[in-house]
Amino acid sequence: MELRENVIIPLGYGKYVRSDKIVAIEPIEEERGPGRRTRVYIEDMKTPMIASRTENSILASIVEIPREVLEATAAMELLQDILDDLERIGPMLRASIKKEAELDLNKIEKRIEEILKHEIELESR
Template sequence: MEIRENVIIPLGYGKFVRSDKIIALEPIEEDRGPGRRTRVYVEQMCNPLIASRTETSVLANMVETPKEIMEANASLELLRDIYDDIHQIGPMLRKSIKKEANLDLGKIERRIEEILKHEIEFEKTQ
């Protein structure tokens, strides 16, 4: 992979940075959620920027990759975002959603976990 030079990439919520100035990406493990997905370390900045996008999506914008890989990454990023958002919904609201909309968030969450787990295992074999 080669870093694209002089390309401005979005970090989300109106934050942008030049792709060739990013020196490190760190996924946020604790307090991760909407608006808090990745720490982006940029040249000549003391503190990292907080991106609302996943490290995978930021990296995909930084490098030149084939269109098929970009589309797959976008789909997986969407699944991760949905999973993170669903994971933060408490049990009372889950019950209410299931009753009112007949939507089982637990089932959706488990299915996304299966897909992401399968994708991680697939990437390890490549």
């Protein structure tokens, strides 16, 4: 993969940075949510910027990636976003949704976790 130089990369919520100024990206694990997905370390800045985009979407913007990989990355990012949102739904609302819509959010959440875990295992090989 080659770095795309002099390209402006959106970080979300009106934040932009030049692609060749990004020195590191780090997913936020704790306190992650809308508007808080990734720490972006930028050349000559003491503290990282907080991006609302995931590390995969930022990485896809700063490097040349084959279309197939980009599409798979977008799908995994979407699953991660759905999982983040599902984790916010409390037990009472989950029970109501299951009863009213016959939609088991716990089962969906577990399946997404399995898919994401499998994808991580494949990437680490």
